[in-house]
Amino acid sequence: MGKRMFSALVGVALLAMSSSASLAQAADQRLSMAINPEPATLILGLNLQAPTQTIGGKIYEGLIVFDKALDPQPSLAESWEISADGKTYTFNLQENVKWHDGAPFSSADVAFSLGTMLPQTHPIARTTLAVIDTIETPDDDTVVITLKNPFNAFLTALAMNTAPMMPKHIYEGTDYAANPANETPIGTGPFKLKEWKKGEYILLERNSDYWQADRPHLDEILFRVIPDEAARSIALENGDVQVTSFSDIEYVDVERFRSNDNFEVTYEGYEFFSPLMWIEINHRVGPLGDKRYRQALMYALDRNFIADAIWFGSAKPATGPISSTMKYYSADVPEYPYDPAKAEQLLDEMGLTPDASGVRHRVKLLGLPYGTTFVRTGEYIKQALSKVGIEVTLESVDRGTWAQRVAAWDYELTLDFVYQLGHPAIGIHRTYSSSNIRNVLFSNTMGYSNPEVDTLFDEATVETDQARLQETYTKAQQVLVDDVPLAWLIEIKFPTIHAKTVEGLVTTAHGVNGSFADVQIAE
Incomplete structure (x- = not known):
């Protein structure tokens, strides 16, 4: 790297860090973490974008959290019972929980969140909570939820990011999006908002009334807004931030931090999300609706090369619609080895x-504007498909335009990756179900329809026997992988890189989006 380039990058980093002079002297237990992009809001019940989840996960809580094996664990619900028919859930809530403004948390807040607010404001809850028939609150600490029919993913639907608890006394009867309280989020989590300096940082402080008396250990969490990839890397090396996550650091640089004794690199903590990357295919466009064309794409692409040479080992080849880190995954599906012939x-x-x-066919590939690694992936696809006579024109757009065009079905091929959200019924059905062909991002925008797949998904949703459920999902995977509704590429393994002095960072399947109640800085 030339001296001028290095100086420019350092300048960017120093500019991003200049806000530290305006902050009070660091608390004894302060964690500093990079965040990008800056969230539009911290209200988790209104926004599900990644940075909102990362910061909002310290402010808000759900009834359930999930361990790394994707098994449910207590959060605001201390315990629960499920009826034999799989339709009635009785939740016993934690005692002495308070909202950040001192108001008591109770079953009324649960009923309001699940029955009133989230079905109107939350893109996932709008669908998953529609299965609820009644919500009863026999006392302040008990909630009884009866479903219209069994839904084996219901507990998964109650996690922090899929159903955050929202304060009834703040939002009831208001315009949720315009509520003045949105500037000062009120949750039950271990941290609350102290200061937000737009474009520079978001500072959270310890919730001294947190319901876990010996938590949290940290006094403050400082999220520094650093848009530039190189500046984030410099900030981590210099100690200006102690944690980076997701795609904060270019994948080519991850090994450099792994070999540095001052840092740890972990791929754990993304199990709930299990991001799967693919080429989405608009079935409405000419030969793209023919499964032979889609199968040809699979054979023409070397997914091992993508994982190893472009993502530098921070990925593994995908085999189908369900990630290998998810429950109900099956490897018993048709295979597509690299075979251009x-x-x-x-x-x-x-x-x-x-x-x-x-040239056999000309097609346009709408690139995913999430950094240079995705750009390189698109360039490889163009090169690989040219070898089998498919001429690819790469289209580069900003994030907003990409989202608008995909939602409007205005594309031929596009790169995308989607979170699977702990259970196929929540994070996977939405992509392939005929009933979800909508002009909505992260739905079935490709227009794929297969009645057999729809039937299998419907059967899986209400199945309560685990063995039969696995059989149903295995069959669905086999049908889908033969059909190739889209071209699965890789399972992304996001790295979390942190200073070794940071302890207790990744304890659940929610990783850095978790509460950080157990995080502390070693002396």
């Missing part, structure tokens, strides 16, 4: 023969 054979069968310039 097989891809050409399928294209020949379709009548897509090469023209005088060797």
